Amino acid sequence: MAINKDSNGYTFLFAILLVVVVGSGLAAVSMGLKEKQDKNTEVKKKMDILNALKVKEVKNGDTLDISRKNAEALYDEYVLSDECLVLGAEGNVLDGEVAFDIDIKKQFRDKTIDPKDRKYPLYVASLNGTKKYVIPVVGSGLWGPIWGYLAIDEDKSSIYGATFDHKTETPGLGAEIKQPFFYDQYDSEVISVDGKYKKIKVVKDGSGGDAHKVDGITGGTITSKGVEEMVDRTVQVYVKYFNK
Numbered sequence: 056m057a058i059n060k061d062s063n064g065y066t067f068l069f070a071i072l073l074v075v076v077v078g079s080g081l082a083a084v085s086m087g088l089k090e091k092q093d094k095n096t097e098v099k100k101k102m103d104i105l106n107a108l109k110v111k112e113v114k115n116g117d118t119l120d121i122s123r124k125n126a127e128a129l130y131d132e133y134v135l136s137d138e139c140l141v142l143g144a145e146g147n148v149l150d151g152e153v154a155f156d157i158d159i160k161k162q163f164r165d166k167t168i169d170p171k172d173r174k175y176p177l178y179v180a181s182l183n184g185t186k187k188y189v190i191p192v193v194g195s196g197l198w199g200p201i202w203g204y205l206a207i208d209e210d211k212s213s214i215y216g217a218t219f220d221h222k223t224e225t226p227g228l229g230a231e232i233k234q235p236f237f238y239d240q241y242d243s244e245v246i247s248v249d250g251k252y253k254k255i256k257v258v259k260d261g262s263g264g265d266a267h268k269v270d271g272i273t274g275g276t277i278t279s280k281g282v283e284e285m286v287d288r289t290v291q292v293y294v295k296y297f298n299k
Contacts, residue, residue, distance in 0.1 A: 098123050100155070101130040104189050106218045107204035108133060108180055134189075138179040144171045146295025154178055160202060163193045175292050185209045190293050194285025196278040199223035201232060201285065205241065211297040212248070217241035219282060229278030240269035252294045257283040 105121045110129055112119040121129065141152035154176035162173055178189035188207040195201065203219035217238045224230040231237055240263060244255050256268050257279045263270030271279030 095123075097155075098126050101134075102126045103204050103218055103220070104134065104178055104180075105129055107189055107206040107216045108182055108187055109206075109216045110182070133180045133182060135179045135181055140177045140179070142175040142177055142292060142296050144173060144175070144292055146292055146297075146299060148296075149174060159191050159193045160200060163200075175289070177293065177296070180206075187215055188293075188297075190289065192285045192289045194281050194288070196221055196224045196232075196281045197229050197275075198225065201278065201281050203232075203238070203282070203285075205286065205290070207246070207293070207297075212245055214241050214244045214246060221278070224278050225275070227274075228272065229275035231272045231275060232278060232282055237269075237272060244269070246290050247294050247297070250298045252291050254287050255283070255290075 102121050102123070105126060110121060110133055112121070112125045112129060119125065136155075139154035141149045141154050141157060143149050152174060155178075157174050157176045159173075159176065162168060176191060180187045180189060186209045188211065190205050190207065191202065192205065193200065193202040199222040201219065201221045201224070203217060205214055206216040207213070208215040219232040219238050221230060221232060224232070241255070245253055245267065246255070247253055253267050257271045258268050259271045259273075259276065259279075261270065262268055
């Protein structure tokens, strides 16, 4: 029996078969690339941690930035994996947890997780003979998720370095949180005085040079305040731990 290729039934059947074939192909490709995608995510996390620590590679007299080529070796050199911890919301150490395995972005998105049940990774590094403590932060900007890492100095009360990133913030505005002129302001900011937590405010009145303040991004107020909120919410947990 001849098939009527001009019929609606044939058109619908062809469209369904095409969707099934293409969908199956894309699913197979995605499954095949998953291992590589997971590896890229792991390396990117190591790069972010090292950038918060301001680590550079010196090779043949040249100073090189962190890249996917050198991140893993430098991470193993500076980060003391055996000393890394996972904390609870009250700054208590959670036994049996591996810091690098905690996905704070996924945890933040999951609204079924009570904030009191969230887990907080703490990375410990040795840099120039001193200990540094790297903490990840995650929050919301204007258009999507924002995140970053803060390196706390050996005194456990001041910031050594910071780095922030985003997914979909506006270029030239909120997206500027990933630029050095913004995150470098966090260097040497104090997070606690005599054991008492001190909030770091993001301001737009030009007083960012004052203690516990950084200048926000012009035209990126919501994203700037998103950085303030995620740093404030997260650092309080770690100050509880440092005080112990």
